[in-house]
Amino acid sequence: MNRVAAIAGSEFRIALRNRWVAIAVVMMALFALVLSAAGSAPTGQLGADKLSVTVASLTSLAVYLVPLMALLMAFDAVAGEVERGTLPLVLTYPVSRPEILAGKFAAHLATLAIAVGAGYAIAAAAAMWMDPRASEGFPALARLFWTSLLLGATFLGLAYAISAVARRPGAAAGLAIGLWLVFIVLYDLGLLAGVVADGGGAFTTAVFPWLILANPADAFRLYNLAASEATAAAAGIAGAANTIPPAQALASLLFWPAAAFLAAVAAFRKVTP
């Protein structure tokens, strides 16, 4: 445990020095402020409190931003060490490869937690300022926070895996962007195309719910919106998938970080310094 903490301490310091912590916090804070400002218009007869509405907007934001930050932070975790030539030495220390990855993971997840926490806190403060009833939305915000970390953890693990497979930072960066496009953008477009083409047939009823659960980003959106009163405020793919029980989405969200980390360990074990 001390060894994991040693790696985590160094990695967090590196994240601070490389301005990653600052960049992530500023990015999340800016987006949260913009969303709060955009959501300050009168919400009409929706009936939901301000914070719950904000949480629905933040969910849509987090689906894009949290995986992107995780991938950018972690894509050179292994490839960068290979390129700098720092990997052989650390591998001769009495520390296992899973421990090395766990240390990096802890530091990167802490960075994400600070950034996401700062962003959501700003959004919450803005909502409270505009609507005294906003405190009703706190449970939804708390749920959004920890599920955001699960989503981030998934993409950190995936980033380590591609970093170990690519072995060069340039290639790893390309793969990271590709992974983000596929999981976050193209996957949903593909599903929508499938649903439209299928016209309510077997694909929509039997296959589609499983495909939604198979993507951690969709599972994240589904779980947060299904549990929120403001589902109607955020239409889209989740609306089409409202037959899926939230518990299954949560199971997917819990499964993915573990699977991604195990994949990363398996890929890292194959790296010969």
Next chain:
Amino acid sequence: MQTLTLSQVTKTFEGNAALSSVSLAVAPGERVALLGHNGAGKSTLMKIVLGLIPADRGEIHIVEARPGSHAARAATAYLPENVAFHPALTGVEQLRCYLRLRGEDPADAEGLLDRVGLGEAGRRRIGTYSKGMRQRVGLAQALIGRPRLLVLDEPTSGLDPVSRREFYALLDELAQTGAAILLSSHALTEVEARTDRIAILSRGHLVADDTLTNLRRVAALPIHLQVSARPDAADEVARRLAGERHNGTRVDLVCDHDQKLARLGQIAELGTLVEDVHVIPPSLEDIYAHFSGRVPS
């Protein structure tokens, strides 16, 4: 009881033999220099000892543990060639991390940096260091926790002559406390005085493994005698010793080791015709070239 034992270690990369049946042992307190051309297999041998890559065949023991095991890694310190660290960390921060990885007190970092002469610079980021300073950080991390085996790949590259001497003094201290040291080097002259045994790798074969004195004897390379004759007597000296006149006063003789004293006797008999004589034993370069040329087919 040896600290490091390799027996019949073989490693092949895509059909090319990198190491062929290499057997080598390093005892506690022993300093062994591993010599060889680029691509002779030095780094491969070190990586196998460190457990970074597996051997195809053969057995390796590090204090009774197999390479790469937790026990072996805990007992071994490594200094890679061109050692690198993350540029954003300071020397002290980097060493604290390494100390914690070995289960030692992180507060020792400053003391270790002082020991390698990096005291004040330890608070600056490694990105600002020269190659020699990075090499010192590398050396400092190799000193952590009294290692039983040190594997040092070209440890003095990038160090100035004074730093090299300090480095070998540190190595002597470590050897005196019982650490076994395996180091590779291109600088033959510094290895000559500072190691107990020399192992020479050539195209994956271990072609020599002995003390320098024994290697000299086995190689039986000729000894050069440089005789300085009196200015007007060079021709006579050359004729009487059957040597080769080199310039106005110098006569060169070449003889085998067992003829040396007889030849010196002949020179002494010339009396005042001779002003001085230098005995030049075969250099380490000569011995190295002799052995590394001998590769079993």
